[in-house]
Amino acid sequence: MTEIRLHNSKTRRKEVFVPLDPGNVRMYVCGPTVYDRAHLGNARPAVVFDVLFRLLRHVYGAGHVTYVRNITDVDDKINARAAESGRSIGDITEETTGWYLEDMAALGVMEPTHMPRATGYIAQMIAMIAGLIESGHAYEAEGHVLFAVESYAAYGALSGRSVDDMIAGARVEVAPYKRNPMDFVMWKPSPEGLPGWDSPWGRGRPGWHIECSAMAADLLGDSFDIHGGGNDLMFPHHENEIAQSACAHPGVEMAQVWMHNEMLMVEGKKMSKSLGNFFTVRDLLEQGVPGEVIRFVLLSTHYGKPMDWTEAKREEATATLKRWYAILHRHGFTARLVETLRQGGQWQADAEFAGVLANDLNAPGAIARLHVLSKGHTAPALAGFAHGLDMLGLVADWDRLGEMAGIAAAEQVVPDWVGPLVEDLLARRQAARAGRDWAEADRLRDLLNAAGVNVTDVGGGASWSPGERFDPAVLEALR
């Protein structure tokens, strides 16, 4: 069995992964707050932990992994969005959740086993909060319920901070009702017009952190294997989750392994609206950047390092994927062939590929291995390559490889009349070549190139494909 090693933020070391229960490997990843389109940075953890999900399924069996990624649908940003747009909160969260799932699906992200909505777990949150009050880890003050950080000695262990240092930093909001400035809200009052639920402390809504503690416990148990998210969540979000869960479930650790992906930059700078380099996944898709290309770029830097999105990387990823899809297409890969290979026992992971990927999710290393594997000369020899590509989630559709490679056109892009016209021009060029009239042959090819049609001589004939700058309007004049 492939040995998985993961960098554990909690111990700051790479450790051999040993699941609590190999029959049910459990992972929780912090999902989106649904108030707007997912930006590119949001996509990184979704893709990274999707690869981990796929790897775990590969190693432990598809039916033996439970992956939970929550939807935060109660939050002040959502309330603000509703207030400014005049729309209902439910409309906004429902629409945004749909967008998120669409966009992630376009990036080849599989649906997690469970996608709990915070609003569906209010009762569990209230129960957990009540328990924490009872055990002396939380207190009620002016309609709020706060977690008392001083009641949990290990507070700050994950992010390497001490309560004293943080207070010294003195950038915390000091509310008069807090016993300690670092105490954080688990429940707060909701005025009329804002989402609220009845609770022992009056009508209110949960703080941000409690939802993850409650939902993880409900769906994965008091102790589970992996908890993931962006490293900006390490403090305070994950620290607070740990505090709540540890105190609610004494004696067990919430998660065995904590994983954090590094942040994303754009052209060397932090993505921000003011710099004008802020964009959403949808923006890229609408510009015609295929989801697999975005995914490939996201995976070509190790998740633990800051990653820079650049135009150059986008172009290189596009070229690489096209080449790879063309190789598979040329060797007849289709869903049917994959199934045949599977039945013949030839649909196997390349051991080195799997080993590299299992080494703390080294996707860039795995991609490097794919370059080597791509040099196979027969379909069976390429099975490991195809399998690896699939494990990275880079094959959207085995039956559309030609199209994905840019060899065969997507029908909707190329008008019906183009085919016969191009074929006719190629036939005339073929005749010219046969007559050794190179000037005429080159003139015809230049004509096609000008319309963005790539001409490739193959043996005695020639094939064509619409290129990136394909423009039917130029051909229109030739009809």
Added chain:
RNA sequence: GGCGGGUUGGCGGAGAGGUUACGCAGCGGAUUGCAAAUCCGUGUAGACCGGUUCGAUUCCGGUACCCGCCUCCA
């Protein structure tokens, strides 16, 4: 100020205490009427200063610079 991460060849980007990362670009070659595509081959590294070691880009210490978090944020 506190905590954490980084610095690899023209560019991107990995692993490993000693043996080719890999890709792109470049260069040379094969193929081609010429292109394109494809294939083969190939050069260039490890911020700086010390230490440990037979041997360090890889471990340890220090310096410089960069970045993130400490406030909603993936």
